[in-house]
Amino acid sequence: MTDLEQYLQTYFDFDQGDLVKVASFFKPEIVKKGEYYLKTGKLCQKLSFIQSGMLRIYVDLEDREVTQWICTQGYFVADLASLVFEKPARWNIQALADTTVYTIDKRDYDRLGEYIPRWPVTEKLFIAHCFTTLEDRVFSFLSMTAEQRYNLLFESHRDIFTQVPLQYIASMLGMTPETISRIRRKQLN
Amino acid sequence: MTDLEQYLQTYFDFDQGDLVKVASFFKPEIVKKGEYYLKTGKLCQKLSFIQSGMLRIYVDLEDREVTQWICTQGYFVADLASLVFEKPARWNIQALADTTVYTIDKRDYDRLGEYIPRWPVTEKLFIAHCFTTLEDRVFSFLSMTAEQRYNLLFESHRDIFTQVPLQYIASMLGMTPETISRIRRKQLN
DNA sequence: GAACATACTTGACCTAGATCAAGAAATCAG
DNA sequence: CTGATTTCTTGATCTAGGTCAAGTATGTTC
Numbered sequence: 001m002t003d004l005e006q007y008l009q010t011y012f013d014f015d016q017g018d019l020v021k022v023a024s025f026f027k028p029e030i031v032k033k034g035e036y037y038l039k040t041g042k043l044c045q046k047l048s049f050i051q052s053g054m055l056r057i058y059v060d061l062e063d064r065e066v067t068q069w070i071c072t073q074g075y076f077v078a079d080l081a082s083l084v085f086e087k088p089a090r091w092n093i094q095a096l097a098d099t100t101v102y103t104i105d106k107r108d109y110d111r112l113g114e115y116i117p118r119w120p121v122t123e124k125l126f127i128a129h130c131f132t133t134l135e136d137r138v139f140s141f142l143s144m145t146a147e148q149r150y151n152l153l154f155e156s157h158r159d160i161f162t163q164v165p166l167q168y169i170a171s172m173l174g175m176t177p178e179t180i181s182r183i184r185r186k187q188l189n
Numbered sequence: 190m191t192d193l194e195q196y197l198q199t200y201f202d203f204d205q206g207d208l209v210k211v212a213s214f215f216k217p218e219i220v221k222k223g224e225y226y227l228k229t230g231k232l233c234q235k236l237s238f239i240q241s242g243m244l245r246i247y248v249d250l251e252d253r254e255v256t257q258w259i260c261t262q263g264y265f266v267a268d269l270a271s272l273v274f275e276k277p278a279r280w281n282i283q284a285l286a287d288t289t290v291y292t293i294d295k296r297d298y299d300r301l302g303e304y305i306p307r308w309p310v311t312e313k314l315f316i317a318h319c320f321t322t323l324e325d326r327v328f329s330f331l332s333m334t335a336e337q338r339y340n341l342l343f344e345s346h347r348d349i350f351t352q353v354p355l356q357y358i359a360s361m362l363g364m365t366p367e368t369i370s371r372i373r374r375k376q377l378n
Numbered sequence: 379g380a381a382c383a384t385a386c387t388t389g390a391c392c393t394a395g396a397t398c399a400a401g402a403a404a405t406c407a408g
Numbered sequence: 409c410t411g412a413t414t415t416c417t418t419g420a421t422c423t424a425g426g427t428c429a430a431g432t433a434t435g436t437t438c
Contacts, residue, residue: 059328066332068324081324084317090324113309120302120309127316128273134323135257135270135279139248141330142363143255146395165415174331179395181417335425354385367423370387 004049004102007074012125018116021094025112026102031055037077037093037101044082044089045106050075053099054160056168057091064172070096077101081131083109096164145176147183191236193291196263207262207305214301220244226266226290231277232293233271238356242288243349245357246280256360256365259285259349266290269319272298272367285353336372343352 001009005023010016014022026049031037032125038044039053050073058067068091071077082089083106091120113119140149150173158167164179173180190200196201203211209283215238220226226244227233239262247256257280260266271278272295302308324335329338339362344349349358355366362369 021276024302061332066328068328068331080317081321084314084320114235124313124316125273127320128269131316131320131323132270132274134320134327138323138326139255139257139326139329142257142360143250167415171331176396177416178397178418182395185417276412354384365426366386367388367427374387 002102003074003135007049011129012122014116014122019145021115022119022182023102024092025104025108027104029101029103030107031095031099031101033097034098035095037095037099038079038082038091040092041088041089042082043086044079046103047076047078047083047106047109048101051100051102052075053101054096054163055101056096056164057093058168058171059091065171067168069172070072070157070164070168072157072159076126078099080127084127096168139175141144146173146179147186149173149175150180150183190239191291194265196238200318203305203311208306210304211301212291214293214297216293218290218292220284220288220290221360222284222288224284224367227268227271227278227280227286229279229281230277231271232275233268234293235292235296236265236272237290237292239266240289242290243285243340243352244282244288244290245285245353247284247357247360253285254360258361259353259357261346261347261348265315267339269316273316277307285357330363335362335368336375338362339364339369339372342366 004021004026004064005019008022012060013126028051029048031053037048040059050071052073054073055071055077056067057069057071057079071093077093079089079093081087112123116122140152144152151175153169166180170177170180191212194208197208197211203231217240218237220242226237229248239260241262243262244266245256246258246260246268247254247277252285260282266282268278268280268282270276301312304305304345329341333341342358342362355369
C-alpha cells in the first residue's frame with residue numbers, strides 16, 4: 001500500500017475499493033528545493049499529499065515575510081480557501097527541500113462525489129479537521145507563552161526542527177529566532 | 190422573511206423551496222443572561238443562529254478564563270468540533286445578555302442532506318468559511334501588534350464594543366483590558 | 379438614593395520577548 | 409580543502425504589553 005493509501009485509510013476509513021479509486025486520481029509530482037508549489041494571487045487548483053520533503057506556506061509583507069505553516073511528509077497541502085472558493089491564493093507555498101507530492105487536480109477533486117458516494121461526508125470531516133487544527137492554534141496564541149508554544153510544536157512536529165531554518169519555525173510560532181535560541185539554551189539548564 | 194432565512198439566502202444561495210425547508214428545522218430558543226448554551230465536556234448536539242443577543246465562547250483554565258470569541262446577532266454558534274466529531278465540547282458558551290437563537294438539532298442537521306440535495310456542498314462551504322475565518326485570525330497573531338488587532342476587530346464588529354465587558358474583548362484579542370484602555374486613549378490623541 | 383458591585387481608566391513599575399550587533403557554527407560551491 | 413553564504417547563538421539594550429494598585433465611573437438592588 002502506498003503512503004497515500006495508508007493515510008486515506010487511516011484518516012477516512014475508506015474501504016478497499018474506494019481507497020484505490022480515490023488514490024488513482026492522485027498523480028506524482030516533484031517540487032525541487034526553492035521551487036513554488038503555489039504563488040500568492042494565483043488560483044489553487046489542486047490538493048496534494050506530501051510523500052517526502054517539506055513545503056513552507058508563507059506570505060510576503062512589505063518589510064518581511066510571515067510563515068504560516070510548514071507542511072511535512074504524510075500531510076496534505078493546498079490553499080484551502082483558494083481551492084474551495086476559487087479566489088486568488090493568499091499564500092506562497094515553496095519547497096524547502098526536494099519534495100515529492102501526490103496531486104489531485106481540482107477538476108477531479110470536485111468529481112470525487114460521483115465515484116465515492118460517501119465522499120461528501122469524508123470531505124466535510126477533512127475540512128472540519130483542518131478547522132480544529134486552526135482552532136487549537138488560535139487557542140495557543142490566546143493562552144500560551146512563547147516557550148509553551150515552542151514546546152507544543154516541538155512535541156508534535158519534532159521532524160521540522162532538525163530540517164528547517166529556525167527563522168521559519170520562529171515565524172510560524174509568532175516569535176523571533178533569537179527567542180527560540182534562548183528557549184533552547186534555557187532548556188539545556 | 191425571517192432573519193434566519195435572510196442569512197441562509199445571502200450566504201448559501203438556497204432557492205425559495207430549500208430555504209423554507211431548511212429554516213423549518215430551526216426552532217426558537219431563549220438563553221437568559223448568564224445561562225449556558227453549552228458547557229465544556231458536554232456533547233454539542235445543536236447548531237444555532239443568533240436572532241438577538243450575544244453569546245461568549247470561553248474556556249476555564251486553572252487561574253483564569255480565556256474568551257475565544259463573542260458571537261453576535263446574525264451569526265451561527267456551536268462547538269463545531271464537538272458537533273461534527275461527537276467529542277466532548279472544549280468550550281463553554283454563555284449568554285452575555287438575554288439571547289434568542291434559532292436552533293437545529295444534530296439529528297435534524299445530519300439529515301438535511303435527505304431533504305436538500307445540495308446540502309453537502311453547502312455544508313462544506315459553511316465549514317470552509319469557518320476555516321478561513323480562523324486562518325485570518327491566526328494570521329493576525331503572526332503579523333499584527335495588539336493595536337492593529339484591536340483596530341481590525343473594532344472595524345469588523347463595532348457592535349461588540351458597546352455591549353461587552355472589555356475584559357472579554359481583551360481576552361479574545363490576546364491582550365489585557367488595560368492595554369485596550371491605553372489603545373483607546375492613544376487614539377483620542 | 380444609599381450601598382454595593384461591576385466596569386473602566388490611569389499611573390508606576392516590571393518582564394517577556396524584540397531588536398541590533400557581533401561571533402561562532404554549519405553548509406555549500408567550486 | 410577553502411572561501412563564501414547562510415544559520416545559529418549570545419550579549420546588550422529596548423519596548424510593547426503585562427501586572428498591580430488605586431481611583432473613578434457606571435450600574436444594580438432594595
